[in-house]
Amino acid sequence: MTATPAEDVRDQLLRAAVAAPSVHNTQPWRFRFRGWVVEVHRDRERELPAEDRDRRMLYLSLGAAVFNLRVAAALCGYGTDSRSVLDRAHPDLVAEVELVIPGPDIQTLSALAPYVPLRRTNRQPYSDRRVTPEVQKLLELSARLEGALLDWAEAPARRRWLQLASSDAGALDDQDAARSAERRRWVGGARARDGVPSSALGPRSEGEMSPVRDLAATPADESRTVTAFEAEPQLAVLSTRHDGRPEWLRAGQAMERVLLEATALGLSTSLLNQALEHDELRWLINDPLGPSYRPQVIIRVGYGPPVPATPRRPISDVLLN
Numbered sequence: 001m002t003a004t005p006a007e008d009v010r011d012q013l014l015r016a017a018v019a020a021p022s023v024h025n026t027q028p029w030r031f032r033f034r035g036w037v038v039e040v041h042r043d044r045e046r047e048l049p050a051e052d053r054d055r056r057m058l059y060l061s062l063g064a065a066v067f068n069l070r071v072a073a074a075l076c077g078y079g080t081d082s083r084s085v086l087d088r089a090h091p092d093l094v095a096e097v098e099l100v101i102p103g104p105d106i107q108t109l110s111a112l113a114p115y116v117p118l119r120r121t122n123r124q125p126y127s128d129r130r131v132t133p134e135v136q137k138l139l140e141l142s143a144r145l146e147g148a149l150l151d152w153a154e155a156p157a158r159r160r161w162l163q164l165a166s167s168d169a170g171a172l173d174d175q176d177a178a179r180s181a182e183r184r185r186w187v188g189g190a191r192a193r194d195g196v197p198s199s200a201l202g203p204r205s206e207g208e209m210s211p212v213r214d215l216a217a218t219p220a221d222e223s224r225t226v227t228a229f230e231a232e233p234q235l236a237v238l239s240t241r242h243d244g245r246p247e248w249l250r251a252g253q254a255m256e257r258v259l260l261e262a263t264a265l266g267l268s269t270s271l272l273n274q275a276l277e278h279d280e281l282r283w284l285i286n287d288p289l290g291p292s293y294r295p296q297v298i299i300r301v302g303y304g305p306p307v308p309a310t311p312r313r314p315i316s317d318v319l320l321n
Helices: 007-017 056-075 106-110 133-145 156-174 177-186 245-264
Strands: 029-034 037-042 079-084 093-100 149-152 234-240 268-271 294-302
Touching: 007 029, 007 037, 007 056, 029 056, 037 056, 056 079, 056 093, 056 106, 056 245, 056 294, 079 245, 093 245, 133 149, 133 234, 133 245, 156 177, 156 234, 234 245, 245 268, 245 294
Parallel strands: none
Antiparallel strands: 029 037, 037 093, 079 093, 149 234, 234 294, 268 294
């Protein structure tokens, strides 16, 4: 066996990793190969101290990159042993993904590989076509396989509550000068390597409670077209049993598995997470009659029109020597 994976394998792993979703598409990761281990590092210059003060969303993004590494490794014929890392000597090292002998999940993971470059955050209006209970259960299973719970907001009152909390969070965001400045750095305009270009924002919602997050950060983006969105958005809350960095990393993997499974099923997805970024609102998101879990992600699911990919950094930018 060679000392490290072949160059084409390493390229395939990294191309999958950088295709993961991240808050405002900051892509806050870097990677290093150490033998047959892929180290996943945080990139502090790409973090969001105003919007993501406890770095929970950072770890969700890194977890999504970890899952994509696992998928790409399976496609290359390898199993993976992924683990959270807390090393005071290397504070930016967050996780390790070791390539090992393939296990029984190699086929289910490798089957998701074609959908890694096809996954999109779709902020366009979705049709009124409903996601069937069978598809909902399949996505719930995807979350459970990664140690998370996916709970659908079926009751109109709960769905409305999620939208109200998101609307309140958006108003709080607009009143926060630091958050607004941070968003202007990463959102709007034409972008070639990172961030969210204006073309990916979608239209503005004509209703008071939008089912999609409006990331507009400039007057030009705030004046874009207004249109009607689906009257009854299909929302699901992804939660974990506990909180903390290992759980956030696990939640990011569960989130990405759900998003890739949804893409494979022809579904569109976007995230409605602004309420989860405010401590005073986050604890209100869980169903009071459901199990006591920690909400990590709110996912909007449906059938939307095709949208282009957002830009990605080249591999040379994310590979540590």
